[in-house]
Amino acid sequence: MSVDGAAPALLSWYDVHARALPWRAPPGAPPADPYRVWLSEIMLQQTTVAAVRPYFARFTERWPDVAALATADEGELMAAWAGLGYYARARNLLACARAVAKDHGGRFPDSEQGLRALPGIGRYTAAAVAAIAFGRRAVVVDGNVERVVARLFAVEEALPAARPRLHALADRLTPARRTGDFAQAMMDLGATICTPRQPACAICPLMTMCAGRATGDPARFPVKAPKAARPQRRGTAFWLERDGEVLLCRRPARGLLGGMLALPSGPWTADDPGLAGAPAEAGWRDAGHIAHVFTHFALDLRVVTALTGERTIAGQWWPVERLAEAGLPTVFAKAAERARSLMEIA
Ligand code: SF4
Incomplete structure (x- = not known):
């Protein structure tokens, strides 16, 4: 037909x-x-x-x-x-x-x-x-x-x-x-x-x-051209808590996740950036890693946590209990969940 x-x-x-x-x-x-x-x-x-x-x-x-x-x-x-x-x-x-x-x-x-x-x-x-x-x-x-x-x-x-x-x-x-x-x-x-x-x-x-x-x-069908492998990047997200509030920052308007509230995070690069981009000197503890796949790369994000009493750190302090209302993009929501599981044990 x-x-x-x-x-x-x-x-x-x-x-x-x-x-x-x-x-x-x-x-x-x-x-x-x-x-x-x-x-x-x-x-x-x-x-x-x-x-x-x-x-x-x-x-x-x-x-x-x-x-x-x-x-x-x-x-x-x-x-x-x-x-x-x-x-x-x-x-x-x-x-x-x-x-x-x-x-x-x-x-x-x-x-x-x-x-x-x-x-x-x-x-x-x-x-x-x-x-x-x-x-x-x-x-x-x-x-x-x-x-x-x-x-x-x-x-x-x-x-x-x-x-x-x-x-x-x-x-x-x-x-x-x-x-x-x-x-x-x-x-x-x-x-x-x-x-x-x-x-x-x-x-x-x-x-x-x-x-x-x-x-x-x-x-x-449809026949597809073979895909290039997705590059792997590594980064660190920082969970800094003070009096029941966590430090958030707004990402720059342009670029990946632009304009979104997020956990502070250093560069996402092929090599492990360590604690580069940390929002403060603190006794950072490892909370593990989360994996997230973006369109053009896969991210292995290490999550570190610390408590602070410091009053001068710039950023938005957000009540931990109301974090769901912050509208974190998925990658940072996963990192926050990881951090909170450790903070609750600690
Ligand atoms: S390949 Fe798709 S369009 Fe063709 S008969 Fe099967 S279901 Fe229908």
């Missing part, structure tokens, strides 16, 4: 099997609120639906529309985002909401081009919001869609070089009408049936037209 039948087959499947998600309109219904579509798309970058759900609920309760988000306090927003990772997204979220409020009268532009001019909105997000929230014909290609398309056409070219070809093939499949539903149907198919390791071809609406399935080994 020709792939020309892919869009109708997929839409019929979606009408019955669409996932109910809090940011979505049901199949065939008028488009969902652009604010909710945009917010969910930003949150879902590099993150799973299950992880995003509670964040989405909290964000939309605290900031129910783009005008409310535009007035958010940056520190509060960063704390609310803590745990979702890729913190530049949170800063861009605020910048984008402010741009929509200030330059667009509180309404998102309804074209891909207009959306792409906003902070933090790239090619994928612009296409997704234009299609899902405004019913525009746009070619929406995320990792799920790349996988489905690579299998459907048995594309032998390896990623990332194959990306332009996969986009062109996705364009060929995209219908002129119900583009938002089509985009979400492709995402759902990739998330629930055409999954990375074990595609469930026997129940797939595209099975009769899938060249990848015909090869007998659809999971081989």
Whole structure:
């Protein structure tokens, strides 16, 4: 069967099997609120639906529309985002909401081009919001869609070089009408049936037209270029406690985990930096190591702890019992947990 039948087959499947998600309109219904579509798309970058759900609920309760988000306090927003990772997204979220409020009268532009001019909105997000929230014909290609398309056409070219070809093939499949539903149907198919390791071809609406399935080994697609090994870095995080409070610092606005509250920490380098970057002279005790993987490197973080009575140390002293409210990024939340387990024993 020709792939020309892919869009109708997929839409019929979606009408019955669409996932109910809090940011979505049901199949065939008028488009969902652009604010909710945009917010969910930003949150879902590099993150799973299950992880995003509670964040989405909290964000939309605290900031129910783009005008409310535009007035958010940056520190509060960063704390609310803590745990979702890729913190530049949170800063861009605020910048984008402010741009929509200030330059667009509180309404998102309804074209891909207009959306792409906003902070933090790239090619994928612009296409997704234009299609899902405004019913525009746009070619929406995320990792799920790349996988489905690579299998459907048995594309032998390896990623990332194959990306332009996969986009062109996705364009060929995209219908002129119900583009938002089509985009979400492709995402759902990739998330629930055409999954990375074990595609469930026997129940797939595209099975009769899938060249990848015909090869007998659809999971081989998309073909990937071999990965370079992730470099290892080492660092030290300092837990300094005084009268039931712990010393925190705000990281510089630019760079990794920029603008987030964190434990003081020295450089993260290939060689062990020892106690470089310690916030004070103190009797530092080892609390062990934690491992954390960032996109471009893996970190082995040594955690050291000390008590102090010193009053002149600069930084934010935060009550240990209320540390959960500080919104530490995951790597420092893990380090804090490690330190606290030692402090409680001591
Ligand atoms: S038939 Fe199998 S490989 Fe092809 S799109 Fe469906 S689930 Fe994916």
